[in-house]
Amino acid sequence: MPPADLSPTMRDYLAEVYRLTERGQTPGGYIGTSALADLLDVSPPAVNRMITKLKDAGLLEHEPYQGIRLTETGRREALKELRRHRIAEAFLVNVMGFKWHEVHAEAEQLSRGMNETLTERMATMAGHPAVCPHGEPIPTPEGEITPMDDGLLSDAPHDTEMEITRVLTREPDRLEYLAALGLTPGTRLRVLHAAPFHGPLQLKVGREYRIIGHNLAELIRAQVV
Known part of the structure; x- marks a missing residue:
């Protein structure tokens, strides 16, 4: 599936899988589907349906009894979505004066309409932040992300x-x-x-x-x- 055909919900799932993987839920880069359902606050059947779509699109691997993990293509798309979301949060705080506790839901909606041009313009206005207001690293436009030693x-x-x-x-x-x-x-x-x-x-x-x-x-x- 071409990246342009991914729905906002599919992008959200990829980003959440990356977040959980980054926190080391299970060995080998796998995460449990129940952990994903809890993070997204959706039912396990809904998660399973989306996992099937993402697997069919070549964005996820699903291993029985181990869980799911991103393919290389899925990882690239997840980092793009994380960049949009975290730039949106930084823009809302640095430019528009929101408090850090106010921005997650707003950025969730805002990032859905952000293309690459708008994302980079917002990054410039926000001062090219390296991290979001909550301290999470922002991926570069090239899809690189700095691991944090914490x-x-x-x-x-x-x-x-x-x-x-x-x-x-x-x-x-x-x-x-x-x-x-x-x-x-x-x-x-x-x-x-x-x-x-x-x-x-x-x-x-x-x-x-x-x-x-x-x-x-x-x-x-x-x-x-």
Whole structure:
């Protein structure tokens, strides 16, 4: 199937498969279909129907008992869609003044009407950002993406200076809460204590102290400074 014939929904699926693959759901680049259904908030039968379409189009491989993974063609199309979406988010924040918790759904709609010319013009107006407002890397126009050497904040070593690189949620309430705590990409902090059995983490952010739950810390990625 030529790229121009891909529907917006098909492009969305490819981008979500890439996101899950990047997070290492299973060995060998495979991800489970249930994980994809959860991320997209759609029923497993609907996911299976779309997987069949994408497989028939040569964009996905499906291996029984292992899951699905992108073909090389599928990966290229996924990165194109990610570039459109993340440029749209950066444009909404950098140019139009949206807050980072407001842009995911808006960018989802906006990116569906973006061709290559419009995408590159918006990238220029947004200042050619390397990452989206949530810290995720933006693929280049050539389809290259810089891997990030970071890890979960929940696994961070204690009393070591860290810098938040990205936040892995699109839920507006969580993003707004994290912003209120000052826990956004670029923020430096230290993990002072983590309670056992997935208990809360105590953080020092500048001169302030913060406490966040383990499940929230798992949505934050950071690297040692």
